Amino acid sequence: MKATAEDHLARLDEQVRRNPVGEGFVERGHFFDAAASMWVGGDLVHIDDLVLHDERMDVRAPTHELTIAHRILRARRRIAGAKSDWAMSDAGIGALTGYGDRDYEAGAGEATPASEGPADLESMVVEDDPLARELANIDAVLEQSQRLLDRVSDAKSSRQELVVGDLVVRDPDWDEEDRVAQWKHVLRDTDDLPPTLGAALIWDAWESLEPMQRQHWLGALLVAAYLRARGKVASHLFGFNIGLKAVPRERRRSHNRVTRLLSFLDAMSASAETGMKEIARLAQAREQMTRRLNGRRSSSSLPTAIELVLSRPVVSAPMIAKRAKVTQRAALNLISELGVRELTGRGRYRAWGII
Numbered sequence: 001m002k003a004t005a006e007d008h009l010a011r012l013d014e015q016v017r018r019n020p021v022g023e024g025f026v027e028r029g030h031f032f033d034a035a036a037s038m039w040v041g042g043d044l045v046h047i048d049d050l051v052l053h054d055e056r057m058d059v060r061a062p063t064h065e066l067t068i069a070h071r072i073l074r075a076r077r078r079i080a081g082a083k084s085d086w087a088m089s090d091a092g093i094g095a096l097t098g099y100g101d102r103d104y105e106a107g108a109g110e111a112t113p114a115s116e117g118p119a120d121l122e123s124m125v126v127e128d129d130p131l132a133r134e135l136a137n138i139d140a141v142l143e144q145s146q147r148l149l150d151r152v153s154d155a156k157s158s159r160q161e162l163v164v165g166d167l168v169v170r171d172p173d174w175d176e177e178d179r180v181a182q183w184k185h186v187l188r189d190t191d192d193l194p195p196t197l198g199a200a201l202i203w204d205a206w207e208s209l210e211p212m213q214r215q216h217w218l219g220a221l222l223v224a225a226y227l228r229a230r231g232k233v234a235s236h237l238f239g240f241n242i243g244l245k246a247v248p249r250e251r252r253r254s255h256n257r258v259t260r261l262l263s264f265l266d267a268m269s270a271s272a273e274t275g276m277k278e279i280a281r282l283a284q285a286r287e288q289m290t291r292r293l294n295g296r297r298s299s300s301s302l303p304t305a306i307e308l309v310l311s312r313p314v315v316s317a318p319m320i321a322k323r324a325k326v327t328q329r330a331a332l333n334l335i336s337e338l339g340v341r342e343l344t345g346r347g348r349y350r351a352w353g354i355i
Contacts, residue, residue: 002194002196002197002265004265004269005196005265005268005269005272006194006195006196006232008268008269008272008273008276009196009227009232009233009238009268009272010232011272011276012233012272012275012276012279013232013233013234013235014235015275015276015279016235016236016275016279017234017235019279019283020283020286021279021282021283021286021310022235022236022279023311024282024286024307024310024311025236025275025278025279025282026080026235026236026237027311027312028278028282028310028311028312028313029236029237029239029242029275029278030073030076030077030080030237031047031050031051031054031073031312031313032047032239032242032313033072033076033220033239033240033241033242034050034069034070034072034073034076035047035050035069036239036241036242036244036245037069037072037217037220037241038065038068038069038072038217039241039245040220040241040244040245041216041217043065043068044065045063045065045066045069047313047314048313048314048343048344048351049062049066050066050069050070050073051312051313051314051315051319051351052316052349052351053066053070054070054073055318055319055322057316057318057319059348059349060348068217072217072221075096075218075221076221076237078096079092079096079221079224079225079237080236080237084228084229084231084234085229087221087222087225087226087228087229088187088222088225088226088229090184092225093180093184093222096218096221096222097176097180097211097212097215097218099176099177099180174213176211176212176213179209179210179211179212180211180212182205182209182211183202183205183206183209183211186201186202186205187202187205187226189201190202195226195227195230195231195232196227196232196265196268198226198230199223199226199227199230199232199264199268200261200264200265201261202222202223202226203219203220203223203240203264204257204260204261204264206219206222206223207219207252207253207260220240220241220244221237223238223240224237224238224239224240225237238268238271239271239275240267240268240271241271242270242271242274242275243266243267243268243269243270243271243272243274244267244271246266246267246270247263247266247267247270248263251263251266252264252267281354282310282354285309285310285354286306286310288339289306289309289338289339289340290306292337292338292339293306301324301325301326301330301334302334302337302338304320304323304324305320305323305324305331305334305335305338306338308320308323308324309338309340309352309353309354310354312353313353314343314344314351314352314353315335315340315351315352315353316349316350316351316352317331317332317335317350318331320334320335335352340352340353340354341353341354341355343355
């Protein structure tokens, strides 16, 4: 079982590193894994909503689940953009969990606060687009609410229970800092183990200890970061949640530890197999689309459209127009030339993608 997982991970890592669509696969993987993480946690987030929300082009008011999914997406990018060993360091774990130094080196030599705040919304909103400004204001309110909840969670020393109506927001006896410390102890004990076995152990420890009450999804990201730090999947941040969807919950949450560890290895293999199929599919789509570049002028916007289609699960005309700096009418012409399939009906928005 372990040997199978090791082999699948190694093959996936090699394909991502060598294939021309590797970069697009990595970008798409962030979205798919974030949505899969919500699914594993019992919530449904549509991938097209997540893509549009990331582009700040929402067609409906963002839900609480969508906001969490986008937080997962940002966390994945944060880890992937840092040095390979940062997320597994004391500074990295402290920054991601909130229990550590507030400043850290993000891999590019620049300090970034541990509690990630919202981007400068005004700079990301088109000045003459009232709808975009309104959606940005909604995002700002949601982000402000999230930061307030984060500060409440960080006030762990008070040990006071916060109650809103009849809803208990935080268990005062849930010592997150101590549980994180226990998990880090398990992490240190895996130094001499093979990467896949070590990953299985720290995943099981996270599931058992449940260090973070409101960020349980962070465990899968830390496991992926562990595989990257150990050099097992060095090309990208592995999408572990995608494979977890294929494993029955009764196996993932079994009282038998061996069953849980085996389910983890099965999930790794499933994720890697799905990834290799996705790369093959993207490579075929890229080949078909690049044929349409023959005879094109060097100033053509078609290469930009191809790059965007390969790096996002879905694209819309406004997304292509924004990236290629063309009108929406021109973006629709580019989509027509590429021959990608429409994935939505003619409702409030239209989106296209690779099938």
